[in-house]
Structure formats: structure tokens, C-alpha cells
Amino acid sequence: MTDNPYNTPQNGAPPVQPQAPAAPPMPQPGMAPPQQGAAPGPAPAQVGQPKPLEDLHIDELLHIVVDKNASDLHICAHSEPIIREDGELKRLNYEKFTPQQTQRMLYEIITDENIQKFETTLELDFSYALPRRARFRVNIYREKGAVAAAFRLIASKIPTTKDLNLPPILETLTERPRGLVLVTGPTGSGKSTSLAAMINYINMNSAVHIITIEDPIEYLHPHKQSIINQRELGGDTKSFNNALRASLREDPDVLLVGEMRDTETIHLAITAAETGHLVFATLHTNTAAESIDRMIDVFPPGQQEQVRIQLSNNLVAIISQQLLPRASGPGRVPANEIMIATPAIRNLIREAKTHQIASMIQTSGSIGMTTMDQCLRDLYNRGLVTLDEIMARCVNAEELKKMISTQTPGSGAGAPRR
Numbered sequence: 307m308t309d310n311p312y313n314t315p316q317n318g319a320p321p322v323q324p325q326a327p328a329a330p331p332m333p334q335p336g337m338a339p340p341q342q343g344a345a346p347g348p349a350p351a352q353v354g355q356p357k358p359l360e361d362l363h364i365d366e367l368l369h370i371v372v373d374k375n376a377s378d379l380h381i382c383a384h385s386e387p388i389i390r391e392d393g394e395l396k397r398l399n400y401e402k403f404t405p406q407q408t409q410r411m412l413y414e415i416i417t418d419e420n421i422q423k424f425e426t427t428l429e430l431d432f433s434y435a436l437p438r439r440a441r442f443r444v445n446i447y448r449e450k451g452a453v454a455a456a457f458r459l460i461a462s463k464i465p466t467t468k469d470l471n472l473p474p475i476l477e478t479l480t481e482r483p484r485g486l487v488l489v490t491g492p493t494g495s496g497k498s499t500s501l502a503a504m505i506n507y508i509n510m511n512s513a514v515h516i517i518t519i520e521d522p523i524e525y526l527h528p529h530k531q532s533i534i535n536q537r538e539l540g541g542d543t544k545s546f547n548n549a550l551r552a553s554l555r556e557d558p559d560v561l562l563v564g565e566m567r568d569t570e571t572i573h574l575a576i577t578a579a580e581t582g583h584l585v586f587a588t589l590h591t592n593t594a595a596e597s598i599d600r601m602i603d604v605f606p607p608g609q610q611e612q613v614r615i616q617l618s619n620n621l622v623a624i625i626s627q628q629l630l631p632r633a634s635g636p637g638r639v640p641a642n643e644i645m646i647a648t649p650a651i652r653n654l655i656r657e658a659k660t661h662q663i664a665s666m667i668q669t670s671g672s673i674g675m676t677t678m679d680q681c682l683r684d685l686y687n688r689g690l691v692t693l694d695e696i697m698a699r700c701v702n703a704e705e706l707k708k709m710i711s712t713q714t715p716g717s718g719a720g721a722p723r724r
Contacts, residue, residue, distance in 0.1 A: 356386070357400045359407050364415055368436045370398060371459055375636075377494075378459070379442075383408050383452035392636045393629070405452035412446055412455050431540070433460075433522040443524050460524045464506045465499065472500060473642055475674040476625065480508045485622035485647075486579040490589045490597045495628045496640055497588045498524055498564075504586065505562060509534055514559035519549040521564050532560075539564075550574040554581070563587040569604045576601075576613070579620040593678065593701065594624040594645035594667065595660040618655035621647040626678060628699055630691045639690050641699065643667070643678035664701075679706045686710065 367387050371379050378390040383405040387398040403411075413421055415434055424430040430446040434457070443458040467476050479487055487504075489497045502525040505516060509532045516532050521539035528534075535556075543549035546563060547570040553561055566572045566587050579585045591597040598617065605613050626643040645651065645667050654662050667675045676684075682696040683706060693710075700706045 354399055359401050359403060359411075362400075362407075362411065364411050365436060367398065367400075368434075368442065368457065369439070371442075371457070372436065372440045376459065379457040380455075381408055381412065381457075382449060382454035393631050393638060408455075409453040412453055416446070431522055433524065433538075441524070441526070443522060461499070464525050464527065465503050467500075467503045467507065470496070470499065470503055471640060472503065473644060473674070473676075475644060475646075476500070476504055477507050478674075479623050479625075480504050480584075481512075482584055482622050484579060484582045484584055484620075486575060486585045486587070486617075486620050487622045488587055488589055488597055488624045489627065490591045490594075490624060491627040492590060492592065497627060500625070500627060500640070501562060501586055501588065502527075505534070505560075508532060508560060515557055516560040516562070517553045517556060517558045518562040519543065519546055519553070519564055520562075521546070546571045547574055550578065554578060554583075558583055561585045565589075566601075572601055572604060573613075576616050576620060579622075580616060584622075591626070592628075593626050593643060593664070595663040597624050597626070598655055598660050598663070614658065615656060618647075618652040621652070621655070623647060628678075630682075630685065630695050630699060633690060633692050633695075639685060641678060641681045641685060641691075642676070643681060644674060644676050646670070646673060646675055648673070677701070679709065682706065683709045 364381075367379055367381075370376075371389055374389065374391055376389040376391040376396075377393075380388040380390075380395075381403065383403050385397075386400050386402055388395050389398060390396075416424070416430070416432065420430055420432065424446055428448045430444075432444050434442045434444050436442065440462050441460045443460060444455060446453065446455045448454065467474070489501050491497050505518065505527060506525075508514065508516060509527055509530045512531055514532045516527075516534040518527075518534070518536045519539070520536060522541075523536050523538045527536065537543050537549050539546065539549075543552075546565070546567060550561070550563060550571060551574055561575075561578055561583055563571065563575055563585065564587075566575055566589055575585050575587050589597050589600060591600050598621075601617060602610050602613050624643075624645045626645075628641050629638040630641055631638050645663065647655075648666075648670070650666055651663060654660060654666065664677055667677050668680065671680070679700050679702055682691070682700055685691045686693060686696050687710075696706065697703055
């Protein structure tokens with residue numbers, strides 16, 4: 307599951323307050339003056355003489371990520387270490403990596419077996435723990451013949467839906483006895499974190515058996531009211547579909563599939579929901595209608611009608627999500643499109659009229675549904691995000707402009723901001 311892309315404070319630390327820009331440093335003896343007219347790119351996160359990378363352990367850089375509450379660390383040859391802080395890339399004040407240094411640093415933290423696997427497949431996913439501080443989701447890959455990596459920070463404390471400013475209806479969805487709940491959105495949109503909050507809510511409030519299938523395991527869930535078994539791709543199972551098929555013989559009540567990557571996994575997830583389980587899964591899609599079309603279109607034409615019927619009968623909800631930078635101060639704000647599978651929505655799915663789903667969502671706010679553009683408008687009206695940002699993220703720019711200029715009943719708090 308993701309990461310802490312929301313940039314919520316770690317280990318109970320208070321939010322970092324914005325600071326006034328510091329005055330340019332005065333040149334010190336032996337120090338080169340600041341360069342003027344530098345090429346555009348990630349901003350430097352520190353000033354002063356670049357620190358050497360020789361014999362540096364990756365943990366030193368990961369401590370910086372945690373201290374700054376950044377979301378990601380990027381390691382690649384011919385570049386300084388780069389972090390992503392509040393969605394923006396910033397260079398750390400170190401020398402540039404050589405290909406030999408990136409390989410040494412990254413091979414130090416993986417087993418001989420994983421080194422062999424990486425050199426065969428040229429990609430490797432795993433999780434890495436910074437002792438007593440944090441965990442990271444890691445992807446090692448090759449670029450231009452050199453070893454590179456991306457580290458995604460996973461919050462040490464599992465956040466609640468309230469911590470993440472997610473709609474309360476997400477907790478209500480976890481109380482359903484069966485069916486399929488999808489959380490969708492682009493990479494880095496907080497899908498895994500939102501799912502972790504929902505699974506944690508079940509774990510705290512219901513005595514059920516939860517099985518998660520992840521690549522890799524991100525949030526570590528302790529047993530609370532529920533029994534929760536977490537299986538990691540590679541270490542605990544060979545594939546999502548193998549683990550999902552086997553899980554049906556392991557007496558589960560709730561299943562979480564980290565990602566539905568292929569036809570068989572999608573088919574098994576729908577079947578698991580159909581046979582009386584509550585199934586959570588993710589897709590890299592942007593809207594509810596797009597998610598439904600994606601799930602159906604991966605099947606051969608001769609099977610699509612049957613899958614459409616199964617999906618219409620077993621879908622519970624689709625939550626599409628993206629993260630926007632706050633208008634003032636650090637951190638990001640989630641924007642969610644929420645579709646609940648009402649009888650009318652199920653009928654649209656059965657009749658292959660997914661293009662009408664957005665209109666149905668737009669007129670069903672009284673039962674908790676909202677389109678992405680409605681949510682973006684509400685965030686803007688509350689002063690949480692800027693107009694430029696919502697216009698860049700919306701589905702229909704002209705429709706959003708009309709919603710901002712002309713409020714409708716139940717359309718959000720506050721008068722339109724001009």
C-alpha cells in the first residue's frame with residue numbers, strides 16, 4: 307500500500323510552519339560564491355559546500371527524508387540526491403553520484419538473492435526499514451546502464467480517514483458485508499494510504515479475518531479486533547492471482563489486492579466479491595466511469611457481457627483520488643470523486659452506458675456521491691487550493707467554471723470566491 311504522499315507529520319510531530327525566505331548567504335573563506343543564472347531544475351534543499359558521497363550509507367539520506375517530512379528520495383548517477391517535498395523536487399547538498407556509487411549504495415541494502423533477481427529482471431520492488439524511524443517502499447531500476455532507485459516514505463503510524471481529511475463515507479463503506487470497493491487514481495495520489503486507513507478502521511472495529519496482497523508490504527497492521535495477514539509479492543507469494551486464488555481457501559472476510567494488473571486478477575477479485583467477501587483493490591484510472599470501462603475492456607469481447615453483469619451486481623463503490631498542494635503552507639489535500647453503486651448506477655453498467663455515470667453522480671450528492679469537479683470546487687471555495695490548481699486537475703474546465711460562478715444547493719461551503 308502508498309506511502310505518506312499527504313505529507314502528514316511523522317511520529318506525532320507538529321506540522322512544519324512555513325518560513326520566510328532566508329537572506330542569501332555571505333561567501334565564506336574558501337567557499338565559492340553562489341552561482342547566478344543556474345539552469346532550471348529541482349531547487350537545492352541546503353546551502354554550503356557539497357558533502358562527499360564516498361562511503362555514505364543510504365540511511366543518512368533517508369533520515370533527511372524523514373526529518374523534512376518529504377515523500378520521496380531519488381538516487382541516480384550524475385545527479386545529487388533529490389527529495390520530493392510537498393510535491394516539489396529539491397536537490398540535497400551532496401556531490402553528484404557516480405554509477406559506481408549508486409550501485410554500491412543500493413546493493414548494500416539488498417540480499418544476494420535480490421541482487422541476482424535484479425540483474426536478471428533489471429527491476430526490483432521491496433520495502434526497507436530505517437530502524438526505529440520509518441519504512442520505505444523501494445524500486446531499483448537501471449537507466450542509461452547505471453543503477454538508480456526511488457524511495458517512497460511510508461508513515462510509521464497508520465493514519466485514520468480523519469487524519470487524511472477523507473470523506474466520512476469511506477468508513478461507512480468498510481462496514482459493507484460483501485462486494486468490491488475500488489480506490490483509483492494516478493501514481494502518487496495516496497491510494498495506498500487511503501486503503502490503509504480503511505483497513506485500519508475495520509481492524510479497530512470488527513472481528514474479521516483480513517488478508518492483504520501487496521507489492522511490497524507498506525503499512526504494517528498489528529492484530530487488533532481483527533486477524534490481519536499481510537502477504538508480499540516475491541517473499542510470500544509469486545503473483546497476485548496465485549495469492550488471491552489461494553486466499554479463498556484461507557477463510558477470509560476481507561481481501562485487499564494491492565493492484566489489479568491483469569485479466570485473471572480482475573476476474574478473481576470480482577469472483578471473490580461475488581462469493582461473499584468484501585474486496586478492496588486499486589486501479590490507475592482517473593474517474594469512476596473510466597475504471598468500469600478499464601475492468602471490462604481487458605476481457606475478450608466474448609466475455610465482456612458476462613463481466614459487465616457480474617460487476618454491476620457486485621460493485622459497492624469507486625473512490626477516485628488525486629492530491630493537490632495546499633494554497634498556503636506545506637502539505638497536500640485529497641480530492642475525491644465518490645460513486646456509490648445504487649440500483650440506477652448498476653443499471654447503467656449493465657446497459658453499457660458508463661458515459662452517463664458522471665451525470666448520475668452529480669445529481670446524487672444527498673447520498674454521499676460527488677464528482678471530481680464538484681470536489682475541486684468545494685476545496686477551492688474553502689480556500690484550501692488555488693484556482694490555477696483546480697483548473698489544471700479538473701475533468702471539464704468549462705463545467706467547473708460554471709459551478710464556481712453559480713452555486714447550486716448542496717454544492718459546497720461558502721460563497722464563490724472571485
